Amino acid sequence: MSVKQYLKRKLRPLLSKIAVNTDSYTEIKMLEARIEKLSKDVHNIYPExxxxxxxxxxNIKRFREExxxxxxxxxxxHKNDVMFLHSKQLGSQQDYARIYTTYFKVGYLLWDILKQLAVHQFGSLNEVNNILDFASGYGRLTRFMTLEMPSNKIWVSDIKANAVEFSKKEFSVNGFPSTFKPEDLSIPNKYDLIxxxxxxxxxxxxxFEPWLKKLFDSLSDDGILAISVHDEGMLNSKLKEEYQYQEQSEEKPFQYLDDNIQSSNTYGTMIINEAYMQKKFSNLGIANDNYTRFKKLIGPNQDLYVISRQKSKFKENFTFKKTF
Structure with a gap:
């Protein structure tokens, strides 16, 4: 349970006693503001x-050994790692050991997927010149990369500058902060893997398309871009349109964080179908032979698209040995 959840639970009896009128609405908003401030104050007391x-x-030791x-x-x-906090929020006090370990398991499985892609594309990890972990957060995945690749070959980028600095300090990797608009970002290299x-x-x-173009243009000649998307398969029915955007994300419950993404207009939940992706690829001159779709590869809700400048090596004679 997060600090915010705990405070709301404690104040719920008080909130339920307030009649629904203009004055009580104002009081509720004032209480919510107090909860937000208390959450931030308590969070700031915690060590980094x-x-x-x-x-x-x-639990983590057993996971490593297995x-x-x-x-x-x-x-x-890091205490501001939303991927960790989101997992923690979903569990109960009794489940914390399992939930904490799951954070590392997810990072490991994400790295294992990328490693399999790299080996199939280049022959071995040694042949990979560099990797960009884009939207890297606080290093859930990056920490596993550094166990098998030289850290000077690894780059990270995230909209949260503090997260980039944390990864540079903790994992000795290269990094640069991202921007909300792709046209404002200067990416320093061409990468074999993004x-x-x-x-x-x-x-x-x-x-969506401007970022797709920005990252595709940052590939080396033989490089591959792997992106995860929410496919319409996560819904109970097919999309009426090619996409559905919802102004909510895992960031919303953690507005007390000093690097929280506040704008749901720029960061929400995007659900698409393959027709949407094909249209975006066509607009960028990416042929059908140049991408491969792996359905529900990352958990039950996310597909992985692997895109390259050349004909995709993943359409034939390739299957993942280990996934989620």
Whole structure:
């Protein structure tokens, strides 16, 4: 349970006693503002890194041993990591050990997917010149990259400058802050691999294609761009249009964070179908042979599109050995 949830639960009896009229509405808004401020004040007291108890650490140790992951894995998780906080919010106090470990499991599986793509495209990780983890957050995935690749080959970028600095400091990787508008961002290199998990699944239509173009243009000649999207398969019925944008995301419950993304117009929940993706690819001159779609590869709700300048190597003779 988050600080905000706890405070709301404590104040719920008081809120329920207030009659619904103009004055009480104002009081409720004042209470909500107080909850927000208290949440921020309490959060700011915490140390920068999440503190794990022995049960959590033992769970993580078992997870490492089961997957032959080096004990040099950096376990430092920033207290502003929304991916961690979102997972924590979904669980109960009794589940914390499992939920905390799941954060690392997801990062590991995301890296394993990228590693399989890299080996199939280039022959081995040694042949990869560089990787860009775009919309990298606070390093849920990045920490696993550094176990198998030189950190000087790894780049991170995120809209949250503090997250970029955290990854540079903790994992000794290269990094640069992103921008809300692709035209405002100068990307310093061409990359063999650009991995974008949970960005396009949040972008509105107006910025979807510009960001797709920006990142595709940042590929090396033999490079691949892998992006995750919310497909309409997550809905109970097919989309009436080619996409549906909802002004909500996992950022919303954590408005007390000093680097929270406040605007739901620029970062929400985007659900699309393949016709939408084909139209965007066509607009950018990306032929059908140049991309491969992997349905529901990242959990039950996200497809992965792997895009290249050349004919895709993933349409034939390739299957993932391990996924979610």
């Amino acid at each position: 890194h999440i503190i794990f108890d022995d049960e959590v650490l033992n 997957n032959n992951i080096s004990d040099s894995l950096n376990l430092n998780v 991995y974008v998990v949970s960005l396009f699944s949040h972008l509105p239509d107006i910025s």
